[in-house]
Amino acid sequence: MLSGAASPTMLLSLSGLWLVAVAASGLLALRAHERNRRRDARMAAVVRAYRPEPAVELSAFKPLHRARRPLAVRAVGLLGVDVAGTDLYPLPWWIVPIGAFVAVGILMFMMNDLVGVYTIPIMVVVGIGLCRAGFGWMTDRRRERQLRQxxxxxxxxxxxxxxxxxxxxxxxxxxxxxxxxxxxxxxxxxxxxxxxxxxxxxxxxxxxxxxxxxxxxxxxxxxxxxxxxxxxxxxxxxxxxxxxxxxxxxxxxxALASEARASAAVLAVLPLVLGVLLWLTNRTYIRLLFTDPAGHVILALAIGSLAMGILMMRAIIRRTLT
Incomplete structure (x- = not known):
């Protein structure tokens, strides 16, 4: 009876010892493998010809990664303002938008009968265009001085x-x-x-x-x-x-393009001079452009074609000289 009762206990003890031995041997094998891996890595680092270095970007032509700008900064940038370089302008940057929109407001008030309900949209578009032109002129002038120095x-x-x-x-x-x-x-x-x-x-x-x-x-x-x-x-x-x-x-x-630039300037100013002369000599004739609906359309088409011609001549001359 005793030997029969002790037999299962003995088997369980031997099984437990066997499991412990297997676990210990597995741990020893893992430690030996890790030690061999570290030794091989050290040997490879010593015997190889060089270590690869991380690539260093030396070119200043690579664009800088800028953080996402707040909505207010992007709205101000719509006017052509370089928010990061406002100290580079010859005058406080806010003077240019105020002056541009005041001038456009006065002009739209004088031409309110001509433009009618389109006064505010035209005022906004023309004001933004004047602001961008003003800031662009100041930036180009500064860059030109820098390049000459x-x-x-x-x-x-x-x-x-x-x-x-x-x-x-x-x-x-x-x-x-x-x-x-x-x-x-x-x-x-x-x-x-x-x-x-x-x-x-x-x-x-x-x-x-x-x-x-x-x-x-x-x-x-x-x-x-x-x-x-x-x-x-x-x-x-x-x-x-x-x-x-x-x-x-x-x-x-x-110097070679001076004749073309002078011709472009004359062609741009000539319609304005003729319009002023007609206003001074025969106001009844020129007033139809401001009082008659058909005159409004003709005047708008004339202003649009004149502006398009000036921009095209300016773009051609600048592209030729660039």
Whole structure:
């Protein structure tokens, strides 16, 4: 009886010991496998020829990833305002929209009988167009000054580097000596570097603010120089020479196109001058355009065709000179 009762207990004990032994051997095997994997990884890291480095984007032509802007900022941007660069305008940016909409409001009040119920939509569209034209004119004027100053800036940096002055000190000299708008741009870039921003990021931000491809070439060449070493003297001298030649070619193009631009200006102003002369000499004849419904249609078509002709002539001349 005792041996029969002890037999199942013995079997259960042996089974438990067998399971424990199997689990222990499995754990030991896993630890040995992990140890061998780590050893192989260390050996592979030591014996291989090189370690792959993460790709570094050096080009300043790659667009920056901007965060999604709030709705109010996008609404203001519809007027052509560069919200991030409002300090670059020669006057407070809000003066331009106020002046544009006041001028359009006065004009629409005087022509209320002509446009009728379309007064508000026309006022909004024309006001936005005037704002964008004003901000675009200020931006183009600033970029033109920057481009004209840039060859001398590059020559100054090259001369400073040639006599042993570090690149950052050469750019500080540019920030101190070059007038607006190039000097303040370099000052802003150097302030970013002084608070810990890498040189490549500071140059890239300055190139993005300027909107000029020449600044992007400058930023890319200096970024490559800081990564690979060497002197950027030859690159900067070549860039300065190319910019000078481009400016000379552009000036020659404007001189050759002066006759076409004068003709376009005369053709644009002539209908307005004739309209004013007819108003002064024969008001009864010209008043039909403002009082008769058919005259409204004729006047609207005349204004639309004149505006379309001016825009087309302007686009052709600018595309030819670009």
């Amino acid at each position: 840039f060859p001398d800036v590059l020559s100054t940096i090259v001369r400073s580097v040639s006599v042993g002055i570090p690149m950052l000190e050469a750019m500080r000299g540019v920030a101190r000596e070059v007038p607006e708008p190039t000097g303040p741009e370099f000052s802003r870039m150097l302030e970013q570097i002084s608070i810990g921003v890498p040189l490549e990021d500071g140059l890239r931000d300055m190139a993005a603010r300027s909107g000029l491809p020449e600044y992007r070439f400058f930023a890319t060449s200096l970024a490559l120089q800081t990564q690979t070493g060497g002197s950027p003297r030859a690159t900067l001298e070549g860039l300065a020479d190319v910019i000078r030649k481009r400016l000379a070619l552009k000036a020659r193009g404007y």
